Amino acid sequence: xxxxxxxxxxxxxxxxxxxxxxxxxxxxxxxxxxxxxxxxxxxxxxxxxxxxxxxxxxxxxxxxxxxxxxxxxxxxxxxxxxxxxxxxxxxxxxxxxxxxxxxxxxxxxxxxxxxxxxxxxxxxxxxxxxxxxxxxxxxxxxxxxxxxxxxxxxxxxxxxxxxxxxxxxxxxxxxxxxxxxxxxxxxxxxxxxxxxxxxxxxxxxxxxxxxxxxxxxxxxxxxxxxxxxxxxxxxxxxxxxxxxxxxxxxxxxxxxxxxxxxxxxxxxxxxxxxxxxxxxxxxxxxxxxxxxxxxxxxxxxxxxxxxxxxxxxxxxxxxxxxxxxxxxxxxxxxxxxxxxxxxxxxxxxxxxxxxxxxxxxxxxxxxxxxxxxxxxxxxxxxxxxxxxxxxxxxxxxxxxxxxxxxxxxxxxxxxxxxxxxxxxxxxxxxxxxxxxxxxxxxxxxxxxxxxxxxxxxxxxxxxxxxxxxxxxxxxxxxxxxxxxxxxxxxxxxxxxxxxxxxxxxxxxxxxxxxxxxxxxxxxxxxxxxxxxxxxxxxxxxxxxxxxxxxxxxxxxxxxxxxxxxxxxxxxxxxxxxxxxxxxxxxxxxxxxxxxxxxxxxxxxxxxxxxxxxxxx
Numbered sequence: 363x364x365x366x367x368x369x370x371x372x373x374x375x376x377x378x379x380x381x382x383x384x385x386x387x388x389x390x391x392x393x394x395x396x397x398x399x400x401x402x403x404x405x406x407x408x409x410x411x412x413x414x415x416x417x418x419x420x421x422x423x424x425x426x427x428x429x430x431x432x433x434x435x436x437x438x439x440x441x442x443x444x445x446x447x448x449x450x451x452x453x454x455x456x457x458x459x460x461x462x463x464x465x466x467x468x469x470x471x472x473x474x475x476x477x478x479x480x481x482x483x484x485x486x487x488x489x490x491x492x493x494x495x496x497x498x499x500x501x502x503x504x505x506x507x508x509x510x511x512x513x514x515x516x517x518x519x520x521x522x523x524x525x526x527x528x529x530x531x532x533x534x535x536x537x538x539x540x541x542x543x544x545x546x547x548x549x550x551x552x553x554x555x556x557x558x559x560x561x562x563x564x565x566x567x568x569x570x571x572x573x574x575x576x577x578x579x580x581x582x583x584x585x586x587x588x589x590x591x592x593x594x595x596x597x598x599x600x601x602x603x604x605x606x607x608x609x610x611x612x613x614x615x616x617x618x619x620x621x622x623x624x625x626x627x628x629x630x631x632x633x634x635x636x637x638x639x640x641x642x643x644x645x646x647x648x649x650x651x652x653x654x655x656x657x658x659x660x661x662x663x664x665x666x667x668x669x670x671x672x673x674x675x676x677x678x679x680x681x682x683x684x685x686x687x688x689x690x691x692x693x694x695x696x697x698x699x700x701x702x703x704x705x706x707x708x709x710x711x712x713x714x715x716x717x718x719x720x721x722x723x724x725x726x727x728x729x730x731x732x733x734x735x736x737x738x739x740x741x742x743x744x745x746x747x748x749x750x751x752x753x754x755x756x757x758x759x760x761x762x763x764x765x766x767x768x769x770x771x772x773x774x775x776x777x778x779x780x781x782x783x784x785x786x787x788x789x790x791x792x793x794x795x796x797x798x799x800x801x802x803x804x805x806x807x808x809x810x811x812x813x814x815x816x817x818x819x820x821x822x823x824x825x826x827x828x829x830x831x832x833x834x835x836x837x838x839x840x841x842x843x844x845x846x847x848x849x850x851x852x853x854x855x856x857x858x859x860x861x862x863x864x865x866x867x868x869x870x871x872x873x874x875x876x877x878x879x880x881x882x883x884x885x886x887x888x889x890x891x892x893x894x895x896x897x898x899x900x901x902x903x904x905x906x907x908x909x910x911x912x913x914x915x916x917x918x919x920x921x922x923x924x925x926x927x928x929x930x931x932x933x934x935x936x937x938x939x940x941x942x943x944x945x946x947x948x949x950x951x952x953x954x955x956x957x958x959x960x961x962x963x964x965x966x967x968x969x970x971x972x973x974x975x976x977x978x
Contacts, residue, residue, distance in 0.1 A: 804934025870920030
């Protein structure tokens with residue numbers, strides 16, 4: 363090797379140490395510093411010349427507070443006594459020239475020259491950089507864990523609020539999530555939208571469960587407290603209260619919050635307004651007791667988010683209830699009251715579809731014609747919404763007018779109805795059965811009917827024999843005239859035995875997604891036969907109620923109309939037999955409506971709340 367090559371080879375290790383980017387010290391076997399690279403000089407604020415020959419332990423090794431470290435506890439000196447030992451760590455400190463301590467991450471390795479121990483090599487660096495990175499990572503991890511916990515809590519809160527329980531049940535479950543996760547106790551107070559009365563609907567405090575239960579119920583608000591409570595419920599953000607804010611009985615919020623603080627031993631609480639769409643529904647209070655710290659800003663923000671979610675749920679419940687009331691009122695106005703004629707008894711039931719508006723195109727009808735004959739109708743217009751209900755009303759009123767004008771036969775009325783619906787209405791197709799109950803008082807009676815694509819009527823005798831009346835079938839209303847098919851509806855006739863029951867129904871009673879119509883009709887026929895025999899002394903209303911319990915229709919809306927004939931001769935001139943039970947004074951129709959042609963239009967209605975929705 364040439365001279366220049368030898369010089370380069372000799373300078374190479376020194377160049378590596380010079381530009382290594384980490385501190386390097388070498389010590390002899392006595393622990394004296396023999397070499398320090400430039401990075402070590404920079405980290406320690408000392409020159410290599412100043413450190414050369416000095417005892418490394420005495421000069422540099424210190425505790426975090428600058429105090430000396432006993433020599434026997436110096437792990438960096440271990441390789442001096444054991445030439446095979448390698449040590450490293452991150453909990454040591456070196457003393458800088460300015461008197462400050464430098465946290466280091468270090469490693470010591472024995473220095474061997476020609477196989478003989480010549481001292482120790484110490485490699486070190488500023489650990490504060492690594493420690494800061496670790497602390498940042500730990501902080502980020504903690505923040506992510508807290509965020510995950512809050513997101514999980516919000517997910518659980520959303521699940522509870524969207525559950526099928528009633529409002530009070532959902533709020534009780536909500537408090538079980540919030541306590542003890544966000545507080546030691548919690549309460550929800552709601553203000554009645556009609557009366558304005560404030561009521562605690564749920565209070566939870568695991569430490570004092572009996573006290574919490576006693577705090578539930580109406581809250582008496584003095585006049586002086588009402589403006590403050592209104593401001594609290596209408597606030598944009600949560601309010602942090604302390605016991606000092608409400609301990610004075612004269613304080614405006616004392617009647618609402620003071621008793622909670624006193625009975626549940628609270629020292630602070632976050633009061634969250636429950637509002638949505640400019641409607642104020644109440645307040646959620648989450649409190650702390652004992653040694654629990656005051657809620658942090660992050661916890662207050664979380665409670666604020668939860669309060670907004672609760673407010674939206676309460677507002678949606680209000681809107682749902684309003685829609686439900688509108689739909690129910692409209693449906694009851696569209697459905698017909700049942701007339702009471704002679705000894706014939708009828709009952710009707712309507713089950714709304716499982717939707718928010720609870721209204722559809724199914725209907726029943728019963729009315730007297732001017733020749734004294736009873737007309738029965740069961741029908742279903744395509745659709746399950748307000749439009750379907752409006753079309754149903756159109757078709758029903760057309761059929762009533764045509765039946766009154768033409769009287770008979772039903773086939774002629776059905777042809778006229780098909781033409782009228784096609785040419786004067788935008789109603790879609792409809793299925794229906796139109797029937798006449800013909801015969802003198804006391805019988806015999808005959809059924810004359812036509813069927814426009816509807817499930818057939820079911821006839822049940824007193825003995826429980828059943829038969830579907832499959833005659834009279836023709837096309838759906840709105841099909842023949844629209845397509846110019848020239849189809850018609852044949853008249854069908856059936857003698858009706860005394861004390862028999864005639865059942866008219868829509869497909870929602872016998873068909874669902876999980877059950878084909880054939881199985882549904884078989885089930886209806888079976889239960890109708892059993893109930894007629896079992897309830898031989900019962901009313902036709904009893905029969906309808908028990909039938910619905912057994913058939914259990916679901917999904918689509920359904921209508922049911924049942925007619926029961928009296929015994930032979932009952933009601934005929936000279937009949938001395940007892941009067942049958944009065945027809946039930948309630949029906950799915952609005953209670954203030956009278957049946958057209960009814961002989962008892964002025965009969966009082968005794969329980970207007972006992973309608974189909976409750977019975978279903």
